Amino acid sequence: MNRFECLSCGKTAVPKACCFLCPDCGEPLLAAFEPGPGRRAIRMDKSYSLERYADFLPLAGADPRLSLGEGQTPLIPLSRLSAGLERPVLFAKNEAQNPTGSFKDRGTAVAVQRAVASGFRRIGTVSTGNMAASTAAYGARAGLRTFVLLKEGTPVTSVRAAAIYGPVMATVEGDYGRLYYESLRLGSELGICFLNSLDPFRVEGYKITGYEIYLQLGRKVPSFLFVPLSSGGHLIGLMRAFADLEEEGFADAYPTFVGVQAEGCAPLVRAFESGKIKFERLEKARTVAHAISNPAPPGGNAVLKMIRERRGILISVSDDEMLDAQRRLASTEGLFCQPESAAALAGWIKLGDRGGLSGDGAAVVVLTGSGLKTLQALEALPLPVHALRLEDLGRGLKALARTA
Ligand SMILES: Cc1ncc(COP(=O)(O)O)c(C=O)c1O
Numbered sequence: 396m397n398r399f400e401c402l403s404c405g406k407t408a409v410p411k412a413c414c415f416l417c418p419d420c421g422e423p424l425l426a427a428f429e430p431g432p433g434r435r436a437i438r439m440d441k442s443y444s445l446e447r448y449a450d451f452l453p454l455a456g457a458d459p460r461l462s463l464g465e466g467q468t469p470l471i472p473l474s475r476l477s478a479g480l481e482r483p484v485l486f487a488k489n490e491a492q493n494p495t496g497s498f499k500d501r502g503t504a505v506a507v508q509r510a511v512a513s514g515f516r517r518i519g520t521v522s523t524g525n526m527a528a529s530t531a532a533y534g535a536r537a538g539l540r541t542f543v544l545l546k547e548g549t550p551v552t553s554v555r556a557a558a559i560y561g562p563v564m565a566t567v568e569g570d571y572g573r574l575y576y577e578s579l580r581l582g583s584e585l586g587i588c589f590l591n592s593l594d595p596f597r598v599e600g601y602k603i604t605g606y607e608i609y610l611q612l613g614r615k616v617p618s619f620l621f622v623p624l625s626s627g628g629h630l631i632g633l634m635r636a637f638a639d640l641e642e643e644g645f646a647d648a649y650p651t652f653v654g655v656q657a658e659g660c661a662p663l664v665r666a667f668e669s670g671k672i673k674f675e676r677l678e679k680a681r682t683v684a685h686a687i688s689n690p691a692p693p694g695g696n697a698v699l700k701m702i703r704e705r706r707g708i709l710i711s712v713s714d715d716e717m718l719d720a721q722r723r724l725a726s727t728e729g730l731f732c733q734p735e736s737a738a739a740l741a742g743w744i745k746l747g748d749r750g751g752l753s754g755d756g757a758a759v760v761v762l763t764g765s766g767l768k769t770l771q772a773l774e775a776l777p778l779p780v781h782a783l784r785l786e787d788l789g790r791g792l793k794a795l796a797r798t799a
């Protein structure tokens with residue numbers, strides 16, 4: 396696979412090294428599908444994801460030794476949360492169960508295959524946290540040197556979760572939006588293959604989540620798919636997966652995609668609501684949802700185009716709505732995701748309350764990352780812990796049992 400296309404201007408290009416930006420308009424380039432002689436198939440006899448979905452991936456082959464066991468995450472019914480509501484049945488696709496605790500591993504797994512096959516010894520990424528850990532882990536697995544450029548203000552727990560894999564790390568002061576493009580330019584010069592959020596191989600890796608959802612629903616397409624949205628890579632990957640399924644005749648329907656941003660950083664929702672085809676970058680972002688706080692998302696215009704063409708929806712939710720959804724998901728269903736992921740559930744709650752969720756079928760919220768990654772987000776909450784004395788335990792516990 397060496398042909399790439401720009402969703403924005405339609406130009407196809409054969410880019411050099413790892414700088415996948417359109418030479419004409421600067422928008423991200425995505426893998427262009429080159430039809431082979433037969434139909435593409437899901438190879439159910441293969442258990443390794445990159446082999447099972449090989450017909451849909453831009454790789455000549457995949458080395459299972461580079462895998463950390465990503466994918467095959469559960470699709471869990473959320474029957475308590477949706478009990479009594481006249482809405483499509485609700486499920487969570489729990490991407491927190493990936494090797495480094497987030498969906499990023501799906502994309503990193505594919506992007507690292509490509510980097511190794513192309514002879515790179517050094518990879519890198521620009522990250523707000525999850526991608527740093529994921530890229531550093533897969534870099535370590537493949538015996539590569541990994542360079543991680545972190546957004547200023549990345550929570551220290553996220554920095555540590557990446558540092559343990561031994562990458563070269565730096566926090567970068569300055570405009571995070573520009574850092575994305577600077578890293579690609581410098582990476583090409585220095586022989587570091589930067590696998591950033593819109594890397595076309597990474598985006599293709601995210602498609603596998605979509606194929607899995609389709610199989611887990613008994614070869615059906617969900618009516619709604621809720622995805623937290625920042626740079627846009629994940630949503631674009633998922634949208635492409637269902638386009639593949641349609642194109643190959645696996646499905647005759649397409650989900651309504653709902654991209655959810657944090658109110659304090661929602662440049663794409665603003666553009667969507669005012670009918671613009673290009674977003675305006677924000678000057679300031681203010682949200683607890685650090686991992687989806689990108690004021691200049693590199694895939695933003697592509698997302699707007701795809702959402703418009705596929706009649707999707709973009710909405711925003713407040714920090715309180717996210718944190719409330721996070722708590723409800725944990726306390727009623729036993730799933731602990733990070734606030735950024737709970738944005739998807741908060742979006743489901745909000746859209747449903749507005750009467751926007753009717754019909755049968757299934758609605759899926761994608762839980763993109765584990766709550767254990769962002770314990771600091773819970774620090775402001777009261778800790779409901781009682782203090783008891785061992786000598787008095789019987790009486791104390793009885794008193795608690797009466798109130799519970
Ligand atoms: C937990 C989590 N959810 C969602 C996203 C958003 O994904 P994307 O940047 O591909 O839109 C991120 C991005 O870092 C993330 O870490």
Ligand SMILES: [Zn+2]
Nearest residue numbers: 401404417420
């Ligand atoms: Zn272009």
